[in-house]
Amino acid sequence: MLDLALVWAAIIALGVLVYVVLDGFDLGIGIxxxxxxxxxxxxxxxNSVAPVWDGNETWMVxxxxxxxxxxxxxxxxxxxxxxxPLVLMxxxxxxxxxxxxxxxxxxxxxPVWDLAFMLGSALAxxxxxxxxxxxxxxxPVLNREFxxxxxxxxxxxxLFTGMxxxxxxxxxxxxxLIIKTEGELQRRMFRLMPPLTLxxxxxxxxxxLWTPLSQPAIAARWFGPALxxxxxxxxxxxxxxxxxxxxxxxxxxxxxxxxTLALIALGYLGFLISIxxxxxxxxxxxxxxxxxxxxxxxxxxxxxxxxxxxxxxxAWGYWVFRGxxxxxxxxxx
Amino acid sequence: MNEISALDLARIxxxxxxxxxxxxxxxxxxxxSFIAVxxxxxxxxRQPVYYTLCRFWSKVFAVCFxxxxxxGVVMSYQFGTNWSAFSNFAGSITGPLLAxxxxxxxxxxxxxxxxxxxxxxxVGPRAHFAATTAVALGTxxxxxxxxxxxxxxxxxxxxxxxDGRVIPLDWLAIVFNPSFPYRFLHMALAVFAASMLLVAATxxxxxxxxxxxxxxxxxxxxxxxxxxxxxxxxxxxxxAHGLNTLKYxxxxxxxxxxxxxxHQGGTPLNLFGIPDMQAETTRYALQxxxxxxxxxxxxxxxxxxxxxxxxxxxxxxxxxxxxxxxxMVGLGGLMILLALAGAWLYRRGKLYDSRAFLxxxxxxxxxxxxxxxxxxxxxxxxxxxxxxxGLLRTAHAVSPVTRQQVGISLFVFVVVYSLVFGTGIYYLxxxxxxxxxxxxxxxxxxxxAAQAGRHPLQGxxxxxxxxxxxxxx
Numbered sequence: 001m002l003d004l005a006l007v008w009a010a011i012i013a014l015g016v017l018v019y020v021v022l023d024g025f026d027l028g029i030g031i032x033x034x035x036x037x038x039x040x041x042x043x044x045x046x047n048s049v050a051p052v053w054d055g056n057e058t059w060m061v062x063x064x065x066x067x068x069x070x071x072x073x074x075x076x077x078x079x080x081x082x083x084x085p086l087v088l089m090x091x092x093x094x095x096x097x098x099x100x101x102x103x104x105x106x107x108x109x110x111p112v113w114d115l116a117f118m119l120g121s122a123l124a125x126x127x128x129x130x131x132x133x134x135x136x137x138x139x140p141v142l143n144r145e146f147x148x149x150x151x152x153x154x155x156x157x158x159l160f161t162g163m164x165x166x167x168x169x170x171x172x173x174x175x176x177l178i179i180k181t182e183g184e185l186q187r188r189m190f191r192l193m194p195p196l197t198l199x200x201x202x203x204x205x206x207x208x209l210w211t212p213l214s215q216p217a218i219a220a221r222w223f224g225p226a227l228x229x230x231x232x233x234x235x236x237x238x239x240x241x242x243x244x245x246x247x248x249x250x251x252x253x254x255x256x257x258x259x260t261l262a263l264i265a266l267g268y269l270g271f272l273i274s275i276x277x278x279x280x281x282x283x284x285x286x287x288x289x290x291x292x293x294x295x296x297x298x299x300x301x302x303x304x305x306x307x308x309x310x311x312x313x314x315a316w317g318y319w320v321f322r323g324x325x326x327x328x329x330x331x332x333x
Numbered sequence: 334m335n336e337i338s339a340l341d342l343a344r345i346x347x348x349x350x351x352x353x354x355x356x357x358x359x360x361x362x363x364x365x366s367f368i369a370v371x372x373x374x375x376x377x378x379r380q381p382v383y384y385t386l387c388r389f390w391s392k393v394f395a396v397c398f399x400x401x402x403x404x405g406v407v408m409s410y411q412f413g414t415n416w417s418a419f420s421n422f423a424g425s426i427t428g429p430l431l432a433x434x435x436x437x438x439x440x441x442x443x444x445x446x447x448x449x450x451x452x453x454x455x456v457g458p459r460a461h462f463a464a465t466t467a468v469a470l471g472t473x474x475x476x477x478x479x480x481x482x483x484x485x486x487x488x489x490x491x492x493x494x495x496d497g498r499v500i501p502l503d504w505l506a507i508v509f510n511p512s513f514p515y516r517f518l519h520m521a522l523a524v525f526a527a528s529m530l531l532v533a534a535t536x537x538x539x540x541x542x543x544x545x546x547x548x549x550x551x552x553x554x555x556x557x558x559x560x561x562x563x564x565x566x567x568x569x570x571x572x573a574h575g576l577n578t579l580k581y582x583x584x585x586x587x588x589x590x591x592x593x594x595x596h597q598g599g600t601p602l603n604l605f606g607i608p609d610m611q612a613e614t615t616r617y618a619l620q621x622x623x624x625x626x627x628x629x630x631x632x633x634x635x636x637x638x639x640x641x642x643x644x645x646x647x648x649x650x651x652x653x654x655x656x657x658x659x660x661m662v663g664l665g666g667l668m669i670l671l672a673l674a675g676a677w678l679y680r681r682g683k684l685y686d687s688r689a690f691l692x693x694x695x696x697x698x699x700x701x702x703x704x705x706x707x708x709x710x711x712x713x714x715x716x717x718x719x720x721x722x723g724l725l726r727t728a729h730a731v732s733p734v735t736r737q738q739v740g741i742s743l744f745v746f747v748v749v750y751s752l753v754f755g756t757g758i759y760y761l762x763x764x765x766x767x768x769x770x771x772x773x774x775x776x777x778x779x780x781x782a783a784q785a786g787r788h789p790l791q792g793x794x795x796x797x798x799x800x801x802x803x804x805x806x
Contacts, residue, residue, distance in 0.1 A: 051447025054402055058443045061409050062435045068412065069432040072424025079413025080732040086414055087742040090407045091749050097403035098753050101396050102760050109756075116753075144421050150738050291425045294501045299429040306436040313444045320448055320455050 005290035008070035019059035028173020030121020048180040048325040071289040081146040089127035095120030129165030133158030164203035175257030342739040357401030363528025365469035389769035419730035434478035442471035484513035515574040522567040527701025532556040534698025537691040557675035564668040585715035587640045588651040591615035599634040600625035608651035657710040664704035
């Protein structure tokens with residue numbers, strides 16, 4: 001018999017990864033905006049994601065709806081536990097989403113929309129990171145409801161993961177723009193990539209130490225008998241980091257972005273290993289949180305049939321808009 | 334109750350965010366089909382005017398779509414942040430319906446939107462038309478699922494309750510629950526009416542300034558032709574929806590009609606009046622005997638249960654529903670009048686000359702949105718005190734978050750929505766005022782190259798902040 005809860009947990013985990021891979025770079029572009037004050041550069045940066053940002057954000061909505069469908073108790077308890085960070089994240093997404101449309105159409109108020117785009121991207125990213133940190137630290141649940149306080153999410157660790165995600169998305173944005181730009185703008189992206197990569201490596205290192213130090217259960221998992229299997233992970237992280245620096249040195253365009261994705265995938269794998277098999281750390285497993293079987297089945301049919309189609313036309317969209325973005329291209333106007 | 338509770342704030346926040354949100358999909362659902370038709374006409378006739386119109390209404394669409402998306406993301410998270418007890422109770426049904434909406438609609442819209450808006454020179458005309466059609470289809474599919482979900486909450490079916498939670502049994506019965514076909518058709522017609530009224534008002538405004546504006550003549554006649562079909566149909570569908578409500582949500586219907594007593598041998602209709610929930614009466618009622626039975630049961634002396642036959646704690650607010658319903662119906666009547674007057678003038682060849690009619694069309698621009706909101710207020714206030722009808726009270730659906738938290742979020746939402754969507758709507762109006770800029774696909778590239786100045790991307794279009802917004806052919 002197929003373990004439907006496990007399948008759904010895998011689908012949602014995959015959806016979140018796709019979200020980070022896709023929306024990470026377009027949020028990152030907003031985070032990098034302050035380093036590129038030239039209007040023309042900013043328009044190129046924005047246009048590089050103009051046709052895709054909306055689809056990218058849909059993966060986040062899928063994550064939410066997937067939880068709602070397959071694990072309603074997680075959706076209910078985690079979202080109310082992370083109330084304020086999620087509200088602020090949504091506000092950030094509103095600011096930047098509307099800025100996409102209006103910035104290019106504005107003239108006198110353009111600095112305001114630039115600010116909305118930067119601030120919105122940074123706010124959304126930071127509070128996604130805060131939510132992630134708070135989630136790792138655990139969410140108390142009683143009778144299927146959140147049983148903690150309004151500011152439980154606020155901790156040095158969650159603030160740090162918020163900052164860490166800012167760095168992560170900035171690297172992704174920079175890697176994306178190396179692929180999509182050329183000339184002077186691309187040269188500046190190349191120059192920005194190594195310091196950002198070092199910051200990202202530092203973040204990964206710190207989170208990897210901080211998490212087990214503050215969460216005994218996670219420490220037990222990583223430093224228990226499984227240790228022998230896990231030691232290649234930090235080595236792979238270092239190898240990816242070195243690979244990015246080397247790729248930048250030789251001027252490879254695609255490799256820095258791909259290796260950044262590999263770094264993030266490793267970090268994400270570490271996160272999954274740390275919380276497994278819980279859907280709400282520390283105590284609610286994915287089986288305990290699953291929706292009734294008929295809900296899981298009904299939704300799974302749709303997911304299995306439609307997700308490949310979605311992936312196919314999403315890939316087609318990226319293919320249509322492949323290549324360098326130039327300021328004269330059709331974009332927002 | 335001296336202090337406003339977390340529940341009250343959560344309800345205000347939901348009403349505020351959803352009302353703001355629904356305006357944008359209402360525009361984009363109708364407008365995307367309209368654009369698909371324009372693009373089809375362009376492909377068929379190759380007349381540049383259709384291309385011009387396509388590009389113009391696509392720009393309007395893009396602004397509304399972005400605002401619809403970001404205000405919609407808020408909605409998809411709000412069930413969890415603010416209504417976690419509801420999500421726990423009914424998430425096994427509303428969750429899968431929302432997931433299907435994301436899978437079949439949101440991705441389809443977002444996936445093809447890029448090509449629809451920016452792919453004119455990247456893919457062939459047929460592929461582009463397919464993308465536009467996919468976006469239009471996506472908006473309609475989205476409406477299907479969300480209306481199914483809402484209807485299930487109004488008229489639940491196909492489930493059983495176990496351990497205080499809903500267990501879905503029959504998905505066909507859930508998706509096509511008793512009120513869904515009526516609500517879906519009613520909403521579909523409403524969004525087409527609303528968006529076509531917006532198109533007609535924009536066109537009429539331009540024609541008042543320049544009656545020779547060909548793109549706007551086409552916009553006006555197409556919008557009115559659509560309205561001529563949609564507005565009268567809405568009256569029929571609305572009537573059928575009313576019968577359905579009487580069967581499944583009689584308390585809502587009694588509130589809408591301000592009806593307190595259960596009359597034997599024919600129910601009167603209150604044309605106007607002021608329902609008073611405390612005194613259990615409708616003051617200053619202007620009644621017509623038997624009309625209530627005729628309209629609501631289609632018989633001379635059909636019986637309709639009055640509000641007094643329901644316990645006090647199960648009665649929806651009659652004052653609000655009575656009036657919101659009448660606002661909706663009144664505006665619906667005006668829409669039919671506009672469409673008929675337009676058809677009559679068109680036959681006499683005077684559609685673009687009658688200034689009185691054009692002014693009427695401009696004035697009716699917001700009518701569709703007001704009617705739409707009034708209708709939703711009627712059905713949502715009318716299903717109170719239940720969030721899942723007869724099963725879960727709104728008061729028991731709320732998250733265990735504090736008054737302070739909801740107060741902060743409501744404050745933030747009100748400020749951000751007013752600022753961001755306020756300016757968004759301001760830009761939208763500027764865009765509508767600017768009107769279409771004549772451009773043909775053949776000329777595109779040379780124009781871009783020739784006009785590449787300090788803001789090269791603005792080469793093809795005047796910035797909408799410039800004061801030359803009214804220039805057109």
